[in-house]
Amino acid sequence: MQLIHADIVYSQDREHLAAHPDSYIAVEKGTVKGIWPVIPEEYKDVPLADYGEGTLIPAFSDLHVHAPQYLNRGIGSDLLLAEWLEKCTFPLEMKFADLEFAKLAYDVFIDDMIANGTLHACVYGTIHSEATSYLIEQMDRRGIKGFVGKVNMDRSAPAELTEDTERSVRETEAFLEKFGGNKNTRPLLTPRFAPSCTRELIGALGRLGQKYGVGMQTHLVESRWEAEQARLLFPQCSCDTEIYERAGLMDNGPVIGGHFIFPSAEDIRTMEKYGGYAVNCPDATVSVIAGIMPSGALLDRGIKIGLGSDVSAGHHIGVYTQAARAVQLSKLKSFYEPDGNRPITFPEAFWMAAKQSGELFGGVGSLEPGSVFDAIVIGGLSDAARKLSPEQTLERFCYIGTKENIKARYINGQAL
Numbered sequence: 001m002q003l004i005h006a007d008i009v010y011s012q013d014r015e016h017l018a019a020h021p022d023s024y025i026a027v028e029k030g031t032v033k034g035i036w037p038v039i040p041e042e043y044k045d046v047p048l049a050d051y052g053e054g055t056l057i058p059a060f061s062d063l064h065v066h067a068p069q070y071l072n073r074g075i076g077s078d079l080l081l082a083e084w085l086e087k088c089t090f091p092l093e094m095k096f097a098d099l100e101f102a103k104l105a106y107d108v109f110i111d112d113m114i115a116n117g118t119l120h121a122c123v124y125g126t127i128h129s130e131a132t133s134y135l136i137e138q139m140d141r142r143g144i145k146g147f148v149g150k151v152n153m154d155r156s157a158p159a160e161l162t163e164d165t166e167r168s169v170r171e172t173e174a175f176l177e178k179f180g181g182n183k184n185t186r187p188l189l190t191p192r193f194a195p196s197c198t199r200e201l202i203g204a205l206g207r208l209g210q211k212y213g214v215g216m217q218t219h220l221v222e223s224r225w226e227a228e229q230a231r232l233l234f235p236q237c238s239c240d241t242e243i244y245e246r247a248g249l250m251d252n253g254p255v256i257g258g259h260f261i262f263p264s265a266e267d268i269r270t271m272e273k274y275g276g277y278a279v280n281c282p283d284a285t286v287s288v289i290a291g292i293m294p295s296g297a298l299l300d301r302g303i304k305i306g307l308g309s310d311v312s313a314g315h316h317i318g319v320y321t322q323a324a325r326a327v328q329l330s331k332l333k334s335f336y337e338p339d340g341n342r343p344i345t346f347p348e349a350f351w352m353a354a355k356q357s358g359e360l361f362g363g364v365g366s367l368e369p370g371s372v373f374d375a376i377v378i379g380g381l382s383d384a385a386r387k388l389s390p391e392q393t394l395e396r397f398c399y400i401g402t403k404e405n406i407k408a409r410y411i412n413g414q415a416l
């Protein structure tokens with residue numbers, strides 16, 4: 001048992017924040033036991049960590065990030081998707097055939113993700129088994145709750161990144177077998193996107209998903225270009241989502257669809273049916289994808305939405321920055337396309353960044369009693385002339401905070 005003193009904020013529900021200024025939270029065996037304005041009599045002798053005017057919030061979840069692209073953050077972001085893949089992304093991903101290079105790159109990625117308060121994540125590796133194995137091993141060892149995928153691509157990529165179909169399936173199965181029993185970070189099937197996979201490969205991945213009870217992540221109706229390519233290459237399917245549904249990839253575990261910018265009515269119905277997560281990646285969508293998710297409309301429809309940094313289409317690894325940007329982009333969307341769209345609120349954006357997405361990782365993303373205590377303490381955000389409320393501190397952190405504002409990090413109740 002331990003006690004922590006701070007201002008405490010978390011999502012009460014989708015539309016409201018719950019705030020407990022100047023309060024005490026008790027954590028036992030990694031789980032929140034309760035929150036009180038004064039220390040309860042029976043806990044008088046429990047060890048106390050006092051963060052004074054610091055603000056305790058749940059840790060963030062990044063539902064869409066490419067670990068190998070971390071070295072490209074903030075580079076080439078003036079290009080659009082197809083050209084950006086060809087000139088920036090694929091040349092870097094090729095380098096991950098070299099395990100020693102991959103180790104250097106992945107160590108920095110994991111360090112910076114944790115430093116920025118992301119303690120849960122759905123991560124893309126590359127096609128390379130050895131490098132992706134190192135990534136999942138290290139994330140698991142560091143206690144990151146999440147998923148890592150060995151990427152599958154057997155067409156429409158440079159030769160060095162185009163897999164032989166049979167080998168792609170064989171190596172993916174070995175990856176599932178080797179890491180399926182991991183404690184924290186587990187495998188997820190990761191067909192990069194429909195244009196980069198043959199029907200044969202998607203079908204085989206569907207069978208692996210069923211055999212091992214594993215879900216999938218992919219880029220879903222990411223851009224008009226991607227959706228058109230998918231329709232050309234899979235003429236028997238009426239929309240992007242149908243490709244994965246037909247292959248049996250959507251009913252074995254979590255379904256994580258990156259972007260979901262231009263969903264058809266059928267795409268939305270299918271995601272609703274399987275409880276899939278649409279991942280809003282605001283920086284990425286502005287930089288290389290050029291579309292805005294209709295997040296207000298999807299939330300009102302009951303579609304689950306998480307946030308993604310999508311490094312390096314997005315340039316910042318901190319998911320907190322994406323909560324602010326999601327609010328801004330929803331305003332632009334509703335300004336230019338008022339029919340059916342609305343701006344989202346900050347509590348809704350924070351809900352996507354922590355509570356809603358945290359459900360994927362087993363009871364994280366909140367500080368209400370019973371939650372797994374994965375949390376961070378933020379501070380240094382008030383002005384001398386005026387102290388912010390806990391809710392204002394959280395909002396300001398998402399707009400102008402940096403990792404320097406994160407004063408402490410906890411996983412399962414253990415300070416890092």
Ligand SMILES: [Zn+2]
Binds near residue numbers: 313
């Ligand atoms: Zn992506």
